[in-house]
Amino acid sequence: MSSPYLALYIGGAALAIGLHLALRHRRERGNAQAREEAAAAGLNEPASLHPVVSDSRCIGSGGCVTACPEGALGIVNGKATLINASACIGHGACADACPVTAITLVFGTERRGVDIPRVSPQFESNVPGLFIAGELGGMGLIRKAATQGVQAIESVRRRKAGPDELDVLIVGAGPAGIAAGLAAHERQLRYCLIEQEDSLGGAVYHYPRAKIAMTAPVHLPLVGKVQMTEVSKEKLLDFWQDVVGRTGLRLHFRERMERIERVGEGFVVHTSAGVHRARSVLLAIGRRGSPRKLGVPGEERPKVVYRLVDAEQYRGQHVLVVGGGDSALEAALQLAEQPGTTVQLSYRGASFNRVKPKNRQALEVSYRKGRLELLLETEVLAIHESEVELKGPEGLLSRRNEAVIVCAGGVLPIPLLQQMGIEFETKYGQA
Template identity: 55%
Template sequence: MGFLITAALDPGAGTPEPLVYAVAMVGLWAFYLGRRRRGHQRAVVALAESTASGLTEPVSLHPLIDPIRCLGCGACVGACPEGEILGLIDGKAEMIRPTDCIGHGACRDACPTDAITLVFGTARRGVDIPTLSPAFETTVPGIFIAGELGGMGLVRNAIDQGRQAMESIVELCRERHGQPLDVVVVGAGPAGFSASLAALEHGLRAVTVEQDTLGGTVARYPRGKMIMTAPVELPLIGTVKFREVSKEQLLEFWRNVETSTDLHINYRERVKSIERRGEALEVTTTRATYRTRTVLLAIGRRGTPRKLGVPGEDMPKVVYSLVDPDQYRDQRVLVVGGGDSALEAAAALADTTGTRVTLSYRSEAFGRAKARNRARVETAAAKGRLTVLMKSTPQAVRDGAVDLVVDGSPASIENDAVIVCAGGILPTPFLASLGLELETKHGTA
């Protein structure tokens, strides 16, 4: 105290260093508290908006935060490449925009205390997932699963999981056996393509079959759809640093990789059955029968679209995905669904000259769609290019019209085409024929 008094009485003594440091620390602490307070307020408002709009259920893989382990450091908040999906409320991390989470997992990787677990489903909404070991092997020895079928819908995550699953198969196949093949890869989407490259890289005796074309689900995205992804490791290629890429650009890149690596994929070949034959698995397709030690299923979940189950659904004008909006020019189109694919389809059609678009969704909020897709639909509706019917369900499809119930009242709209974007259903009969076990996830890993 005497030193501080002396410094105050003697201007030549200068400002004591401890006082300078103390003032600086107080200033920094005040700035820190102010910033946290503002972050808390933003998070509270965002969570309230999500709750009021019914946007409370994450649609895919998402973080479950242990409040006891959480330090409230905010590392997870800043790590998410999708923006403010997480926020700090009362010093703890919470999901404030749950429906915008797409399962990057960057939050988990950034957490210094391992307070975050990535899980499927919630207490209110269960998700059926095949039971897998940490090596991606199912309950049937020799059959592995990667990608969307196992819950990994994000392109980057599916690519990673395809590579990792094949690495597990490599370990299993280190000792040669009497079977002609080490692995049959079923599907050439992100997971199957990555796995096939990994099999080629490790010199496995492999065959890849795809019932459609390269890309799987990606190939069925609408024309021009932008795909957000983070840098990813692709076998034989190395780090691929796409940030935002169109469907067409991504498919073209994959085709170039397929050519440059001399990867061979049997397109238009569908698997009919997989059966155990002694120590081998026998895969029967529409073209051949393969005996193999292992099988990697990378078939996705959308191969079997969820149908409306209404009269007239078998009419030719009803389809289950939008590929090219221009084919619906000058038509009256009904899009059914409330997820990203439905909103993307409706918005793309609304931008097509002469197309009259109606979007029908059974709920009162688009709780399964990303914020940017909700914004596109809201903008199109505000400009009169799109009619949105919430709390509505189609009842019958007729020539020139569709009958619906809208908020409890019957209605009919003129119609030339129906695009059902209600998601895909797990190919349960096929999985059951293989003897695979499924489990319903309610917020568990």
């Protein structure tokens, strides 16, 4: 190669490398800033299962960043790191994508512990006959949660039920619960699957729209191998619904477990719909628990819900959103985009502190444009058929209302389970 062409080649290569390094440096600087903003907003603590990256092993390939649709991970100083820990939902796709196994999935942090129930290798708790599988037991991975549900049923089969009781009552219709129900159905056990909400999927149902929800194949009883290495939340939920329809899975929606009593060798389970007697109980519930309620008159009205599923269904209505977290702000912002919808956002605090900066900024823009009304330092007093009453710094308020969406978080089931005698251990950044 002649010297002019060699110089041109070297110059082009140097330019390409320089441009790549400049772009990478800019991305890393943005990631570092995002991490600082998340820490300032109090969003740097993961909710449950999350990745810890080994600096000595990480090569900065970025595979984990690409595999994380929530944007929880980023490259800073050439290494992968959590830049928004609160966005992590524990599906573990990052660990699967790492080419050098530099990521370990753990529970809790050095400052904030996470309570995990003690279970045997057969997923039986310290209370004989009471089994735990899936997210409650710390397994957020869909494939492994489903596998745990099936394995727990194999243990249930060894406990012989009496003539007037179920072999197993399964609580929760997430991946672990559905898989367990399919296994019980296949084994011709007497079973019932109850779900406190009106939808399948458990925690998957609450994932962001179009989020990638499964990262590895899974084998399901009565169905076989499910080869969905990357599928959106919506497609996965449609798949679960189709499975229930094809198999005849015995499933009761809107039935909430309230307490469990030990009676003889089995259990009496009290729910919002009645009583079940079962020799074994499999808890396949999530860690979010039941929605935290306001405890005010009128909250039992059908117009009160605890999550926003589809903003379009509220088009042209007067809607009150209650809460001060990201879910409340995002719900209010989506509703404010609907034609003819009047939106109020009620929060007991004077400002929104623990929220993502982009949500806070979007809220300010929407408020300035008159798309929604902010009711800070207010509390709901009563919910009537066509209006709501609130109390604020200047006294009582009344607003016309056709729907109320409460985004106040969930009540963790841990105290209820401890009353049943289930033992927990607190993990501080441990697998």
